[in-house]
Amino acid sequence: MTDLIERGDAERVLTDSRFAVPEADAAATRPMGRFRASSSRFTNGPAHDRRRRRLETLLHTIDTSALAADASSRARWSAASGVDAAEIARHVPVACLAGALGIAAPDDAPRLVADVAASYASGAESDRADAAIDRLLAAAAPATGDGDGESGGAGSDEDAVLLVQLLVQAYAATAALVEGAIRSTGAVAASITTAELLADTLRDDPPVRLTRRVAPDGEMLTLRLDGPDRESGAGRPLRTLAFGAGARACPAPDLALAMAAAIIEELRA
Numbered sequence: 595m596t597d598l599i600e601r602g603d604a605e606r607v608l609t610d611s612r613f614a615v616p617e618a619d620a621a622a623t624r625p626m627g628r629f630r631a632s633s634s635r636f637t638n639g640p641a642h643d644r645r646r647r648r649l650e651t652l653l654h655t656i657d658t659s660a661l662a663a664d665a666s667s668r669a670r671w672s673a674a675s676g677v678d679a680a681e682i683a684r685h686v687p688v689a690c691l692a693g694a695l696g697i698a699a700p701d702d703a704p705r706l707v708a709d710v711a712a713s714y715a716s717g718a719e720s721d722r723a724d725a726a727i728d729r730l731l732a733a734a735a736p737a738t739g740d741g742d743g744e745s746g747g748a749g750s751d752e753d754a755v756l757l758v759q760l761l762v763q764a765y766a767a768t769a770a771l772v773e774g775a776i777r778s779t780g781a782v783a784a785s786i787t788t789a790e791l792l793a794d795t796l797r798d799d800p801p802v803r804l805t806r807r808v809a810p811d812g813e814m815l816t817l818r819l820d821g822p823d824r825e826s827g828a829g830r831p832l833r834t835l836a837f838g839a840g841a842r843a844c845p846a847p848d849l850a851l852a853m854a855a856a857i858i859e860e861l862r863a
């Protein structure tokens with residue numbers, strides 16, 4: 595296992611297609627294992643490329659302004675009801691996305707996604723995660739219609755997986771961005787704009803701190819997204835790797851930023 599600490603080194607690996615993601619077990623039989631193996635995140639090659647294209651199509655159906663307006667009103671209502679910032683950061687983005695993607699009972703989604711999140715990242719088996727993923731997939735099924743042939747034969751089952759994957763990917767990262775930005779408000783000038791606060795947080799305190807790749811020789815690499823950047827300096831600011839880089843970079847930075855900004859504006863009000 596090798597750790598790449600420098601942002602430049604991490605970026606070079608992320609943008610080099612010879613480096614693969616560690617794959618989920620394609621023969622998994624438990625619900626969470628099957629979900630991971632059917633997602634884009636733990637798959638390489640043509641399966642990743644096809645799922646990724648479909649994810650982008652699903653994301654394009656979302657109206658960013660309407661999503662941000664929903665995030666504002668949910669955050670305002672929650673804050674007025676005494677819900678704390680950490681709970682708002684965890685609940686609101688997932689509920690907004692679930693609603694925008696046509697998933698049934700969007701307010702139930704954040705709690706179920708919370709049950710899934712740790713197993714999604716690690717692959718650890720868990721009865722609780724299995725029960726939650728079954729419920730999420732059932733809630734996503736009505737949103738998938740009959741499929742349009744683009745999802746490669748699996749039709750609406752594959753779309754349900756990808757819709758739920760969007761919620762799971764959004765959950766911890768967007769919450770960490772909101773929490774990191776709110777934490778830093780105590781240490782910066784009150785005049786800093788929310789956009790500046792978010793940009794600083796993404797650069798200096800990125801929500802996703804590391805990811806992994808397998809080198810062509812089979813070695814496992816840990817890539818830090820929050821490390822130093824020796825190549826930065828005069829005329830070359832510290833690079834931001836918060837959303838990754840290359841063909842597997844986050845497909846939804848605009849949506850993440852729109853929701854995070856809307857929530858933070860309400861929490862700062």
Ligand code: HEM
Nearest residue numbers: 634635763764767768771801805836837838842844846850
């Ligand atoms: C501040 C919030 C977010 C951060 C910092 C973040 C960060 C990341 C990073 C670093 C990756 C790449 C991981 C790698 O290359 O190993 C990634 C992938 C991904 N993210 Fe995000 N993300 C955020 C929010 C979201 C949201 C809101 C969505 C969905 C609406 C989303 C959907 C995805 C998906 C589907 C992937 C996998 C892409 C693929 O398999 O090609 N993310 N994200």
